[in-house]
Amino acid sequence: MEKENFTISVYTENNIGLLNRISAIFLKRHINLDSMTASQSEIKDVFRFTIAVKVTEEQVKKIVGQIEKQIEVIKAFYHKEEQIIYQETALFKVASKLLFEERQIQNVIKNSNSNIVTVTPEFFVLEKTGRRREVDALYRKLEPYGLMQFTRSGRIAVTKEKMHISKILENFAPEELL
Template sequence: MEKSWFTISVYSENNVGLLNRISGIFLKRHINIESLNVSKSEIDEVSKFTIVVNTTESWTRRIVSQIEKQVEVIKAFYHTDEETIYQESALFKIASHLLFDERQIQNIIKESNSQIVTVSRDFFVLAKSGRRHEIDQMYFELEPFGIMQFVRSGRIAVTKSEMPITSLLEKFQH
């Protein structure tokens, strides 16, 4: 089977240790988590894990099944990139003199639709949101000038189709 990118969405109670157990499921199968984000969900007191993996659909299905066996997990889903709308964010810290001395830096900022978050005497910080390849492209373009610091978030994603989690929870509450 061919490897693909999958976004796994896990809805759970917010309990200590769950992240460790979920990551252990991937560790046992030697599958790398490419991106991880945990946040509040659209449902009160329910957290949403957004996990990105590059593996086969068969392995993804097995992983989701194992995740759902965790007591605190309400429901887990997986989707392909085509079934989701997703973004990442990144911050780039660059030496300030480059902003004024290198015309190409100004072009990169403009063409990448990034924002200058702050400017100080020694450095400035750029923020870029977009798809992974867009952030990778900006990194590639800025790297020759020297990146003082770089950080990127995990993927955040919503599905194009309706997520049945809300209706599922309503059944439990009645």
């Protein structure tokens, strides 16, 4: 089987140590995470991990099965790239003098559909939201000018199809979760 990009969505209770146990599942299988994010989900008191990995479908099925065995995990799903809408965000810190001295950098900003978040006498910060390849392209264009700092978020994603997670949760602990 060929490796593909998968996004795993894990709906959980918010308990200490769960992140460690979930990451241990990947560690045991020698699988590197492309990204992992955690946030409140669409349901009160239910949290969501969004994990991006490149593995075979057989591997992702086993991983999701192992994740679901964790007591605090309510439900885990995996999705192929074409089943989701996903983005990531990056921040680029660049010396302010370049904004005024290098005309080309203004074109890079405009053509990349990035936003200037803040400007100080010493630096300015650009924000770029998009697919990984779009963020990588902006990085390559800005790198020759000298990046002072760079950081990116992990993948965030929603499915194209309706996920019936609310119905699934009704079967668990409706008084506590909904």
